[in-house]
Amino acid sequence: MNAPIADLRVDYRAGELELDDLASTWHEQLATWLGQAREAELPDPNAMVLATVDDEYRVTSRTVLAKDIDDRGVTFFTNYTSEKSHQLRQTRQASATFPWYGLQRQATVIGTVELLGKEETAEYWSGRPRTSQLGAWASPQSATVRDRQVLEDLYTTVESRFDGQDVPPPPHWGGWRLLPTHVEFWQGRTSRLHDRLRFRFNPARGDWVVERLAP
């Protein structure tokens, strides 16, 4: 019999985060922590929990995989007719958290989104396995389906449609880029006095400031 979850407790001692440790830009810091998550062999190190909101303030969240990080933002790929894309088109607002629990860390990116250009989507698409390409054509992501057989049949249909040819990117599939205004790095510390350092874009000055937040 498991103890009640209310009794689950961890004293975080795996590391610390000081201003001197921080890279000079949010994207270098995010790339560094992602690299360390990979070296630590955490499962799905590039997975991030993406929260979106529609124009009636209804919030939803789910995991997606970050596929690129650069000074512009964090890129992920999905179905453009999905629930998340519907919300992103409505409000253009999103937040994504990388949950690196194995390192007693998380990083959270908050900002607005833009659609990736067709060329950028095509570049990423060409490196995907054929089975994933066919799956993207087959799945009406977020729609209700009667049963699994419906999906298997849709897959078989696209498999024969593209038999012997390259699979082009579907018009309903592609990338989004999350353009941050805030990026926070959280490192668990003992006595719940965790380290929280945040890069915040200062529109008046046109640059980024770094601030410590109370845990």
Ligand SMILES: Cc1cc2nc3c(=O)[nH]c(=O)nc-3n(C[C@H](O)[C@H](O)[C@H](O)COP(=O)(O)O)c2cc1C
């Ligand atoms: C580890 C993991 C990685 C995932 N990566 C993606 C992804 O990169 N893109 C995507 O569309 N869905 C991904 N999913 C599935 C989503 O979490 C979600 O079920 C799907 O995108 C539909 O979300 P929506 O109906 O809220 O739009 C992933 C799920 C998991 C657990």
